[in-house]
Amino acid sequence: MILRPDLAIIADHVDPGARVLDVGCGDGALMAALRDTRGVDARGLEIDPANVARAVGxxxxxxQGDADLDLAGYPDASFDYAILSQTLQTCRAPDQVLDELLRIGRRAFVSFPNFAHWRVRLSLLWGGRMPVTRLLPEQWYDTPNIHHVTIDDFRAFLAGRAVRIEDAWFLSKGGARTSTGANLLAEHAVFLLKR
Structure with missing residues (x-):
């Protein structure tokens, strides 16, 4: 199974045999890979009923559940990792969701599209309209992305909340890139966090 690049990074860095909660797990591709290749005990929470059915299949x-509403019922430190991949920007209260992730999991993986990528900036500058790109294919009125976060925004947010970054990976065109200039040059970011 070929995973999306951010999911592949996460899968490569989850300890074998770990307990994982994948919040916004989609169709369960990451969970299945972790189960099959790392012997991980993975659980998932997903808002879309069709994706829930595919994952259960x-x-x-x-x-089925909502990250904004349904994380409070999980006990403290009940998972080794809590994962939020490509979901942070769709949450109504991303600050609260992140607090819950770091309460539920001893560590948290968070990945998101970088809205400060040069193509997004150029689209706004020259076109004067919200960008539609390969990685952000929806029109402004139809996008699930309600919080347009950048890598620098996220780093500042974490610093203000005393959250430690254990590691970070930056992606462009599906491949890894260095952290140098990541806020301008990376299309996606993946962070491993700990409180």
């Missing part, structure tokens, strides 16, 4: 323990 893969034999995965996924429940």
């Amino acid at each position: 893969r034999g995965l323990p996924v429940i």
Whole structure:
């Protein structure tokens, strides 16, 4: 199974045998890979009922729920990792969701599209309209992305909340790139966090 590049990074860095909660797990692709290649005990929470059905069809323990509403019921430190991949920017209260992730998981992976990428900036500058790109394909009125976060925004947000960055990866065109100039040059970011 070929994973999306940010999911592949996460899969490569989850300890074998770990307990994982994948929040916004989609169709369960990451959970299935972790189960099959790392022996991980993975659980999922997904808002879209069609994705829940696909994940359950893969034999995965996924429940329908909303990251903004349904994380409070999980006990403290009940997972080794809490994962939020390409979901942060769709949450109504991303600050609260991040607090819940770091309460539930001993560590948290967070990945998101970087809205400060040069193509997004150029689209706004020259076209004067919200960008539609390969990685952000929806029109402004139809996008699930309600918080347009940048890498620098996220770093400042974490610093203000005493959250430690254990590692970070930056992606462009599906491949890894260095952290130099990442806010301008990276299309996606993946952070491993700990409180």
